[in-house]
Amino acid sequence: MTAPRPKTCAACGRGIAAREVYYRFKLVLEGEQDVLDASGGGEGDDLAALVKQLEEGPDDPRELEEQVHWERTGVVCSACRLVVVRALAPSPTPAGPH
Template identity: 65%
Template sequence: MGERPRTCAACQRVLAAHEVYFRFSLVLEGEQDVLDAPDEADGGHGDALAELVQRLEAGPEDADELEAQVHWERSGVACSECRAVAVRMLTPASENAGPH
């Protein structure tokens, strides 16, 4: 038995055995450098982090849903066309400008 056909993770096209494909691994992680400043009405004495944790615990979202909002990970293969779209989308315009 031969190897199972590969499928592009982006467009779902089945890739022929002779086609070039591209492996990828993508991780998106949410970060925040600074919490919002304490509300002036609070006199700046409130513990903003403790308040945030309390709001999260009281909220309707479960822990898995909250984690999914700050950490997303995928890997797979992409066809040549989808690779070109991804590279174009993730390359800053100044790097991609070329001659005008």
């Protein structure tokens, strides 16, 4: 009888027991920009500049590449699932001071 491979939560690093519920995720963060800064006053934060830096062979291509396309897959435990879901949920209108 082969036991399933032990899993580790990608968020908190906790080992997930075989009998525990876990949540598989795939997260892709892709850099996008709706309006390009045509004024030329950009400080290199816009996507076009990033891509240009990529093409020019920067010192750390991986870091720049991850700003354009970042992808992770894995599993998280139920506690971290809650954190992720809360973090990505549309924030409720903050309770104003009045």
